[in-house]
Structure formats: structure tokens, C-alpha cells
Amino acid sequence: MQLFTKKRISTIVEGTYVDAVVELAGNSGASGFTIYEGFRGKGRHGMKKSRGGVGDLSGNVEVVVIASPEVADRILRGLQEMMDRGIRLVVHVADVQVIRDHHFS
Amino acid sequence: MQLFTKKRISTIVEGTYVDAVVELAGNSGASGFTIYEGFRGKGRHGMKKSRGGVGDLSGNVEVVVIASPEVADRILRGLQEMMDRGIRLVVHVADVQVIRDHHFS
Amino acid sequence: MQLFTKKRISTIVEGTYVDAVVELAGNSGASGFTIYEGFRGKGRHGMKKSRGGVGDLSGNVEVVVIASPEVADRILRGLQEMMDRGIRLVVHVADVQVIRDHHFS
Amino acid sequence: MADMFEVALANLTSPVILFFGLGVLIALAKAKVEFPSSISEFITIYLLIAIGFKGGVSIAEAGLTADMALVVLGAVLLCAVIPVYSFIILWRIGKLKTDDAAAIAGHYGSISVVTFLAGTAFLSLMAVNYEGFMYGLPAIMELPGIVAVLILVSWIKEKNRSDSTQARSTLGRTVRKVVLSKSVVLLLGGLLVGYIAGPRGMAGVEIFFQGIFLGILCLFMLEMGTIAGDRLADLRKTGWFLVLFGIVMPPVNALWGLAVGVMTDLSVGGTALLAVLAASCSYIVAPAAMRLALPKANPALYLGVSVGVTLPFNLLVGIPLYYYLADYLIGILR
Amino acid sequence: MADMFEVALANLTSPVILFFGLGVLIALAKAKVEFPSSISEFITIYLLIAIGFKGGVSIAEAGLTADMALVVLGAVLLCAVIPVYSFIILWRIGKLKTDDAAAIAGHYGSISVVTFLAGTAFLSLMAVNYEGFMYGLPAIMELPGIVAVLILVSWIKEKNRSDSTQARSTLGRTVRKVVLSKSVVLLLGGLLVGYIAGPRGMAGVEIFFQGIFLGILCLFMLEMGTIAGDRLADLRKTGWFLVLFGIVMPPVNALWGLAVGVMTDLSVGGTALLAVLAASCSYIVAPAAMRLALPKANPALYLGVSVGVTLPFNLLVGIPLYYYLADYLIGILR
Amino acid sequence: MADMFEVALANLTSPVILFFGLGVLIALAKAKVEFPSSISEFITIYLLIAIGFKGGVSIAEAGLTADMALVVLGAVLLCAVIPVYSFIILWRIGKLKTDDAAAIAGHYGSISVVTFLAGTAFLSLMAVNYEGFMYGLPAIMELPGIVAVLILVSWIKEKNRSDSTQARSTLGRTVRKVVLSKSVVLLLGGLLVGYIAGPRGMAGVEIFFQGIFLGILCLFMLEMGTIAGDRLADLRKTGWFLVLFGIVMPPVNALWGLAVGVMTDLSVGGTALLAVLAASCSYIVAPAAMRLALPKANPALYLGVSVGVTLPFNLLVGIPLYYYLADYLIGILR
Ligand SMILES: Nc1ncnc2c1ncn2[C@@H]1O[C@H](COP(=O)(O)O)[C@@H](O)[C@H]1O
Ligand SMILES: Nc1ncnc2c1ncn2[C@@H]1O[C@H](COP(=O)(O)O)[C@@H](O)[C@H]1O
Ligand SMILES: Nc1ncnc2c1ncn2[C@@H]1O[C@H](COP(=O)(O)O)[C@@H](O)[C@H]1O
Ligand code: NA
Ligand code: NA
Ligand code: NA
DSSP states (O other): OOOEEEEEEEEEEEGGGHHHHHHHHHHHTOSOEEEEOSEEEEETTEEEOBTTSTTOSSOEEEEEEEEOHHHHHHHHHHHHHHHHTTOOEEEEEEEEEESOTGGGO | OOOEEEEEEEEEEEGGGHHHHHHHHHHHTOSOEEEEOSEEEEETTEEEOBTTSTTOSSOEEEEEEEEOHHHHHHHHHHHHHHHHTTOOEEEEEEEEEESOTGGGO | OOOEEEEEEEEEEEGGGHHHHHHHHHHHTOSOEEEEOSEEEEETTEEEOBTTSTTOSSOEEEEEEEEOHHHHHHHHHHHHHHHHTTOOEEEEEEEEEESOTGGGO | OOOHHHHHHHHHTSHHHHHHHHHHHHHHTTOOOOOOHHHHHHHHHHHHHHHHHHHHHHHHHHOOOHHHHHHHHHHHHHHHHHHHHHHHIIIIISOOOHHHHHHHHHHHHSOOHHHHHHHHHHHHHTTOOOOGGGGGHHHHHSSHHHHHHHHHHHHHHHHHSSTHHHHHHHHHHHHHHHHTSHHHHHHHHHHHHHHHHHHHHHHHHHIIIIITHHHHHHHHHHHHHHHHHHHHTTHHHHOHHHHHHHHHHHHHHHHHHHHHHHHTTOOHHHHHHHHHHHHOOOSSHHHHHHHHHOTTSOHHHHHIIIIIIIHHHIIIIIHHHHHHHHHHHHHHHO | OOOHHHHHHHHHTSHHHHHHHHHHHHHHTTOOOOOOHHHHHHHHHHHHHHHHHHHHHHHHHHOOOHHHHHHHHHHHHHHHHHHHHHHHIIIIISOOOHHHHHHHHHHHHSOOHHHHHHHHHHHHHTTOOOOGGGGGHHHHHSSHHHHHHHHHHHHHHHHHSSTHHHHHHHHHHHHHHHHTSHHHHHHHHHHHHHHHHHHHHHHHHHIIIIITHHHHHHHHHHHHHHHHHHHHTTHHHHOHHHHHHHHHHHHHHHHHHHHHHHHTTOOHHHHHHHHHHHHOOOSSHHHHHHHHHOTTSOHHHHHIIIIIIIHHHIIIIIHHHHHHHHHHHHHHHO | OOOHHHHHHHHHTSHHHHHHHHHHHHHHTTOOOOOOHHHHHHHHHHHHHHHHHHHHHHHHHHOOOHHHHHHHHHHHHHHHHHHHHHHHIIIIISOOOHHHHHHHHHHHHSOOHHHHHHHHHHHHHTTOOOOGGGGGHHHHHSSHHHHHHHHHHHHHHHHHSSTHHHHHHHHHHHHHHHHTSHHHHHHHHHHHHHHHHHHHHHHHHHIIIIITHHHHHHHHHHHHHHHHHHHHTTHHHHOHHHHHHHHHHHHHHHHHHHHHHHHTTOOHHHHHHHHHHHHOOOSSHHHHHHHHHOTTSOHHHHHHHIIIIIHHHIIIIIHHHHHHHHHHHHHHHO
């Protein structure tokens, strides 16, 4: 089977800024995104609960975008800028392969 | 530590067809699967909510299967066929490594 | 953009032992972790529901840790030991890249 | 006899309808008010069990009668007839693709529990009584229309190509899916429990299954409103023919309900409810069944017209209209 | 004195039990009716707080007495005794592995809140009164049986090998886990709040904590039924000995409850409830504790027999039986 | 006139406050009692709609009056004034960074619905009446304080640097976010529905929106307690100045509420509620708005003081105190 190489960018972000990340992905040329909400975690800023509760002030949300390497690069640069503006992001990228090249571009 | 290379196939699919994907994985020889439900996203077919609500008509579900390259290949072919039948799937594959070879075969 | 290579370890574990896995990650030097709960699956031990319900006796939980290869290795050894003690784990590792090296070490 | 204007006003100022309207407004304003999906699921479960249970207790009080069987028969028949002519209209006049026409027709053959509940809320606001076993009808009327349209499709496809065996196996799987679906199982299950437990059983759970029922329905209506509001955007894609179809068909379909009600000697309230059921258009069971059986049909079409047009029409205009017609007809004929 | 047949029938036709049965049927039919896990969690929280609160208010009304202390003492003792002989039976006669035998024994030493609630629902259906402080017992009876069995195991393992220090640290962690578990914290917390707030505090929240209680319990029972139905499949793996054990032990264990009730001068209702608690088998707290303390014990065994056999047995047969016995014994002895 | 001690005791032994205290204890004991987030979300939705709806029905009963407009005006003004002097105190005396000072000030200018509800629960416990339209105030008082502080900040920054256009666009987005936020939309939407539906509409939904209201509030308070308990740990980071600020400001801010209440001829209950609103500190709407508008402000500071200090202070001490003052002042002045 022929497969096409893409990048999968995962960004963990506070609920407040999800829209900004999604907008960035769209403007960078991504064809879509997936948003995960039901999780909690710990990092540099202590324990975080999942989003939605009454204690949800800046709960964790994960945005996953699968895109071509060029688009991915644009997104990563944008994320870098957001971090510079003081917004907390936890980002990781992985190589993945997809069946339909055109679906993701 | 000795690690064994496997494929991790993620398939995002409408709730209606989850059973079909899971069946395909089983028939192809996969030892198991994991189903994620609490997420939403956007792709070629517009915004989709997560599964379960009253607005849930064909909400997003993700099926993840970790399997040997051969099994993965059979699954991918099956997914390709489903797409040809008009079922909407968003698939991506990644190389992963596992500790126990036998657990996944 | 300069990116740094890390390991992403995913461990699917019964709710009862989440604390043990998280503790292991911390002791091994990981800077954080993310815990996913809203999923179900099947493996060697039959169908498992997601955590939280009344039927939740040993429901599925996933712990994801992103760490340097050295830390990852320590974590994997610890997980191996837990398996030897009879605790059921489903582990897979993938190579990922991150923007900020220091955030994960 | 009822005064048409007063009836319409009572409907429009009832909390159930007002919360629906609020939901539509919220969706149009793009405000971020969303029910967690687990809550919607639970409210659905509650509503289904509660109406099943209440129906069962009512039947236990009134006893099973031959009249009921007649009403059930009539209800099943009308459900099987509606999608046939709907399909022909959509296919021949509307020029829709076979699969799209069939999927939409199936929705009109099935029923909407929410519309039914709004009907019962309206009747209790008007202090109009109806037969307790009416609560049992929704469960029975979910399926026949869906089966009818799938048989129709498999029959048309059989003539054209040779994938008829696949169509038949799909029919089987779809029927199984509907019969074992949450809606049908909980409605019938609640009915059974209510029937066995009877009025004595009702005593301890009355506040839960009856006292807070209307309030919970209000919250549910709020959410249905936001969903309907979201669906309004789909209407641009569906085209004007479908919008018209979604407004004209409900009153037409309601006539069957009125006819069966009059012929089987139902009360005014019962006849009105049967008309509401006939006029209503499924938005839970049918979409799931159609997605499985007809994957090539476009969901934006059948959901757009069902939730975006017919649901609001029935809630705002249809329910008082059907009640008024039932009251008028029975006033004349009996 | 109570008529055995009438008592059994009243139990079997109560909504609480009927919904449980419906749940079992739904599971066996493999219909897709599942409660979202957050809903089950919330219903659990509600039920625990509500019984705690009601108990606290009752105690505030009646005042704390020395009799209560006696009942509590008896309850703790019976919880510690049950797992000891259960373990020996399972280990020696049933030939189960040490860990499996211990894990199962621990479940019978702990209690099931659902069974307790079904007992209270049954008594209120029969219009039988009982001491308000009975609501406080479940919280106290969760732990002792689990501790007893873990001490037993650590003692046996100490003789064999030398991993006794590990066993002891596990015991400590497990005790901490149970004491701070949701069940115990909410039951005792609710009790405390209810005790301080008293009848005056109850006034404003009566509809919520009392009026809708039984209805919510019905929904919960529906879900418990589906879980029990799912567990029935495990029974094939457990073997006939365990199935028999799961049916014979509850009435045997109930005798301790009857004995303590009679000796401490409890009312018929209170004695019956104590017997229900003694006969009941844990399915939330004990499994979690055992999974932590005895990872090598097979969950299919202890969950299969607890949820698949003993829970349904107690609900369908046990509760009316224990009540009948309490009524009979106290009729004779007092 | 009210006896201060009796009033304080009634407050501290009410279920609403006791459940809050229980939550704090649970958090401090690190017990694992957590509400699923979908449940908290739903309870929030329920509480907001219920108070909106009740307020709307009350206004429909009493009719819209010019007096109300006066109260609304006073309420908006006090919300705009509070954050100005709060900001100056925090910035000049407390030496906090501009962004941190502004974010905290904004929280005190906005209001806490939970504190308001605890106030109404307290008044109904004391059998004190108040104007029905008070239920409409929370929705109106969420926003002005936030807007005021953001204008202040953009004005200060304009003087320093030149990122003022960005500050203004942020202001617009933030205002839009608050106006369309769940809190405001549901409060106002419920008010509107209640106003149109009127007492006739209330009849069918009274048990749901009124009967179980206090009980649901109790569960919510339990959760708020655990959150406040968790936040206590943040106080070490905030420093003593902020802790003091969190205790001293509420009574100071309450004075504005008392003043407006007295001047607009509100009843004792209404005046007390206005003081409670003025004294309360936002923990849902303001944090979200501030996070968006001032990303560099530290959430641990504004959440720590709002949820960890001022919320418990108001619940335990503030509410009875403001009521006592309202009662006393109006007793003297009228
Ligand atoms: N090393 C890590 N591995 C996995 N997840 C992480 C890691 N660091 C942070 N996260 C996730 O990112 C969220 C925000 O991280 P932080 O802003 O560093 O507190 C955490 O709550 C975790 O869910
Ligand atoms: N490029 C993408 N990156 C990440 N997720 C995607 C992407 N495209 C689609 N998805 C996910 O797949 C679902 C279905 O996609 P589609 O059928 O294209 O609408 C979406 O709702 C997203 O959750
Ligand atoms: N081959 C697999 N692919 C994906 N997920 C798996 C696989 N095997 C096991 N899992 C996940 O791990 C959980 C526990 O597996 P097990 O202990 O083997 O029953 C399952 O419920 C699945 O969620
Ligand atoms: Na219909
Ligand atoms: Na027991
Ligand atoms: Na304020």
C-alpha cells in the first residue's frame, strides 16, 4: 500500500487559548484538527484538571493537527510565537503516514 | 532494553461504523484495540461534536490498534475498502515500539 | 526550526495502579505527564470500560510521558518490573520532537 | 370548542416551547452554551424511562383492552404508509437521489419523542386528558416507517443492480439495531416495569418520574433548540424544495393520525397526540439507522430538514394546530 | 407476623427490583443501553450523601445513645468474623489459591450499599420502621472485613516467605485507601452534616434528598442490573463451587446480623437491615482494595461471584427472607 | 432587629454552608472525592437557569417598575467603582505588577453567583423576604467591573508603550466573551423565559426549579468547598498582603451595596443581597476573561485570593454580617 508521510502536531493548551491554536492551524493551511478534552496532567505549572468543571479556569485541552511538513512548520513557528507572548503550550511532533494524501492538504 | 517495532493505526470514524472497524481489526489478526470518544474536530465534513449527546448523529470516535506490520497492512487495506464504499475515515499510522512482542500478536 | 528528539511513552493501566505509574515517571526524572481517562478497549483481558462508572473496578487509564531517551529508558525498566509483579500494562513508545528542550528535562 | 388563537398563545408561552426558542436564539448568537454530552444522554434516558413507566402504570390502572390493539394497528399502518408517498414525492418531484429521498422519507415515517413530549406538555397545560396507553405508542412507531423505506429501497435496487442480498442483510442488521436501540428498549422496558409495579409502585417514585419531569424536559428543550439553531445553517445546502417539504408534510401526515384517532374512538387528547406522532419526524433513531443502511445519503439533508425545519414547525405551529383540528373534527363527527 | 409469600411478591414487584431485572434483561439481550460513566459516578455520590444525611438527621432527632455503640460494636465484630471462615472454606474446601480465596473472603466481609438501599426501599414498601442510625452503619462496615482478611493473608505469607514487611506496608496503604474512599467519606460526611443541620436543615432539602431518592435509586438499579447481567458470563470461568458459595453464604452470614440485632434489642426493621448488611457482598470498595493489595488474585472470580451471584440473590430472595426471619425470630424471642 | 450571634449560628449550621465546609475538609484530607466535570457543568447550568427563571416569574408577578431601573443603575455603578480603588491599592500599596493588580481588581468588580445563592439560602432560612427582581442582578453585575479594569489597564499601557490598539481589540473580544458567556446568557435567558411564562408557567415546573434547588445547591457547595480547599495551598505563594486584602475588601465593598440598597429603598433582604453581590468576588467569568485579556497575570494569585480567601470568608462570616448591617442600618434610617 502506498502511504504518504505527514507530521502530527499535538499541542496541550489552556482552554482559553484553544481558539487561537485552531485559528493558527487553519491559517497555516491545515485541512482539519481534532480536539481532546477529557484528560488531566502535570507539568511545569502543577497539576491540571480536565476542562469543563467549575474548577475549570484554565483546564487542559489538546489540539492535534495532521499536516504536510511545510504546513507543520508554519504551525510550529506560530506556536513558538504564542509561547513568546506568554501563553503556555506543551507541543510535540511525530512522523505519521496516511492513506490519502489529498485529504490532508 | 529490547524493544519490538509495531505499527500504531489511528482511525477516526463516525460512531455508526465503529463496530465495522473493530471487526476488521480482529479479523486482520490484531490482539486488541482502544476506543477514544471524548473529542471533537473538524475536517472535510465540517465541525463534528464528540459522541453521545442528543446531537450525536454521527459523532467522532477514534479506534487505535497496535499491531505487527503485516497485520497493520491488512487493516489498512480493509480501511481503504471501507472508504471506497463511501464510509468516511481519517487514518494515520505511526511506528511505535513495545516491550512485549507476544502481547501484540 | 530547531527541534529536539524525545520519547513519548504511553502506558495503558488499570485505574488502581495509575499512581504507581505516575510515581515511577517522577522518580525517573520526567518533567510531567498526561492522564487520559475517557476510553475503553480490548486486549488480552477482555473488554474494558472507561473509568469512573459503577462498573469501574479496574477501568482503563492511559498515562503519557514525554521525556529524554535516558529518562524514558529508566521508566521502561520500571514498567517492566511492575509487569513482573503481575500488574497488567500495555506500553508503547514513539519518537517525537519538541520545540523546547528544557521543558522536558 | 377550543379557540384557535388562545390555544396557539398558550403553546407559545409555555416554558417548554420558550426554552426551545431560547436555545435557538443562543445558537444563532453563537454563544457558548453546550450541554455536556453525558448529560444529554442521561436526560434522554430519564425521559424515555419516565414516559414508559407512566404509560405502564396507566395501562395497569385501565387494564389492557381490545381498543388499544386497534389503535396500535392503525398507528403501525400509518407509519408504513407515510414514507412511501414521501419517498415518491422527494424522488420524482424533488428530483433527489434515490438514497437521499429514501433516507428523508424514513425520517418522516419514524417519530420524534421530543415532539410527542411537547404534545403531552401542551395538553396538560390545556388540562386536556388522553388515554394513558398513548405513552406506549412512541416505542411502537419508531420502527415501521424505517423498515418500510428500507424494503422499498432494496426493491428498487434489486430491479437495477444485483446488490440485493447485501441490501437484505443490511435491512436485517438495521432492524436489529433499531429494536435494540436505547429509545425502544427504554420505552418498552419502562412500560413493562410500570405495568407490573402499578399504582402502588408509582407512589414511591412519583416526585422523580412525574414531579420533576416537565422541568427536565425544559432543559432538554433548551438543548434541542441549540441543535435546531445549528441546523438552520444547513438549510442553505438543502435547497428550498426541502424546506417547503418540511413544512407541508407534517400537517399532511397529521391527517392520518387524526383519521386513525377518530376511527378508533380515541379521546380528543389521544387523537391530537396520534396526529402529533404522525406529523413528527425522527431525529435520533432514524438518522442512526439511515447512516448504517444508506451510507451514501447525505446527513446534512435529512438532519437539516428534520431538526431545522419540521421539529420547530411542529413545536411552534403544529401541536396547537393538530389539537385544534382534533377538537374540531371530533366535535363535528361524534 | 409477615406472610412469606406476600413479602416475596411485594419485593419482586417493587420498582427498585423490577428495574434491576430490566437491567439484567437488557444486558442479556446485548442491547446498547449504557449510562455515561460520569452519571453513574454522580448517582453514587448522590445516594451516599443522601443516606448519610438522612441518617445524621435521624440521629439528631433521636439523640446519641449507648445502644447505638453496642450495635456498632456487634456490626464491626461480625464483619471481622465473616471473612475468616469464608477464607477457610474457599481455601480448604474450594481449593482456591490463597490470594483468590482471600480476595473473595474480603468481599463478603465488606458490605454492598446498593443491597442495603434495596433493603430500606423494601422496608418502606412494607411500611416497616427501623432505627435512623442504621444509615450510619454502612460506612462503618465497609472496612473491618477487608482489614481482617489482609491481616490473615499477611500472617499466612509471613509463615511461608519473608515478604511480610511488604505485606504490612500494603495493609497500611489499603486501609488508608478505604478510609479515604469516596464511599466512606461521603457516607460519614453526609452523616456529620445531617447531624449538625438537624431536622431544621432537612426542611429545605427534603424533596431533593428524600422525595426523589427512590426514583434515582431505580435508575441506579437499572444500571446495576446491566452490570450484573454482564458478569453472568464470568460465571462459567468461576466454576460451580463458587456459584454455590455465592448463594449459600449470604443466608449464613445473615444469621450473624440477626443475632446481633436480637441481642442489641433492635427493632424488626433494624434487625432485618443488619442481616442484609451482613449478607451483602461488596462490589465497589472491596474490589478496589483487593486489586491494590492482592494484584495476583483474579478479578473475574471475585467480581463474578459478588456481582453475578450474590447481588441478584440478595435482591431477589435474600432481602424478603432476612426480613421474614427477623420478624419471626423477634416474634418468638421477645 | 436581628441578634448577631443567632444569625451567625443559623448560617453556620445551614446545610449549604456545612456542605461547603465538608468539601474543604475533604480537600484537606486529600480524599479522592471529585465530581465528574460534566456534572459540575450541568449543575452550574441548572442553577443559572433556575435563578433566572425564578427572577423572571417574580418580575412578571410584580411588574416592571422604575425603582428597578434605579437599583440596576446603582448596581452597575458600584461594580465599576470597586475595581478602580482595588487596583490602586494592589498596585501602589501591595506593589503587585500592573497585570496582576488589574486581574485581581477585576475579580472583585465582578460577582460570584455561588455567594449570591448562599445569600438567598441564608435569607430563606431566616424567613426574610426580598424583591424578586434581585435574581436578575447577578447577570447584570458580571460585566461592568471587568470592563472598567480593562479600560483602566489599556489606558495605563497607552501612556507607557504603544500596544494600545492591541489592548483595545482585546477589550472588545473580552467583552464579547463575557456577554456571550454561559453565566450571562443562561441567567438572562432564564429571566426572559420566566418573565414570559409567568406564574402559570411556573406551576408545572415548580418542583424542579424550586423544590430541589436547595439540595442541588448543597452538592454544588460540596464541590466548591473542595476547590476552595485545594486553593488554600496557593496562599503560601500569594503572600500575606493578598490574604489580608481578601478578608478586608469584602466588607468594604459591601458598604457600597448597603448604600445603594438604602438609597433605592430596597427591603432589608434586598439590601443584604446587594451587599453580598458587591462583596463577592468572581471565580468563573472573571478568571476566564482575565486569562484572555491579561495572559501574563498569574492565575495562582487571582484564583488563590478569590476562591481560597474571599469565597470562604463571605460564606462563613460575610453573609450574616451584611444581613445584620442591612437590618441595623435600615432599622435606624427608615
Ligand atoms: N513531560 C510531559 N509529558 C507528558 N505531558 C506533559 C509533560 N509536560 C507537560 N505535560 C502536559 O501539559 C500540561 C501543561 O503543562 P505545563 O504548562 O508545563 O504545566 C500538563 O498538565 C500535562 O498534561
Ligand atoms: N488534518 C487533520 N488533523 C487532525 N484531525 C483531523 C484532520 N482531518 C480530519 N480530522 C479529524 O477527523 C474527523 C473527521 O474528518 P472529516 O471526515 O474529514 O470531516 C474530524 O472531525 C477531525 O476530528
Ligand atoms: N493491540 C492493541 N492495540 C491497541 N490497544 C490495545 C491493544 N492491546 C491492548 N490494548 C489496550 O490496553 C487495554 C488493556 O489490555 P489488556 O490488559 O491486554 O486487556 C485494552 O483494554 C486496550 O484498551
Ligand atoms: Na412521523
Ligand atoms: Na457482608
Ligand atoms: Na463584587
